[in-house]
Amino acid sequence: MTTVKLHASTILTALGDAQSALVGKAVVLTDGKAGTVESIWLDELHGLRISIKGHDGKWPISTIKMQQGPESHGAL
Structure with missing residues (x-):
């Protein structure tokens, strides 16, 4: 596998992991907004x-202050 394909594969794997960990979970953002994660995009x-x-809108994943469940102790 070429270096470029390896990097792309790594990025897509990380995106899939983030989707599995967050979509459908309750979160609170640093600005106080709270709700369930609907979607994740790679911008x-x-x-x-x-x-x-x-x-309405999209927020950086880094703005998650608290997350539902045991995953809240892990880093993204």
């Missing part, structure tokens, strides 16, 4: 971004 300018059910 070429900002990295991983999430949408929260019931709120």
Whole structure:
């Protein structure tokens, strides 16, 4: 596998892991918004971004302050 394909595969694997860990989970963002994660996108300018059910917009994944369940102790 070429280096470029290996990097792409690593990125897509990490995106899939983040989706499995967060979609459908309740989160609280640093700005106080709370809700269930609907979707995760890979944004070429900002990295991983999430949408929260019931709120318009997309936020950087780094704005998650608290997450539902035992995964909240892990790093993303």
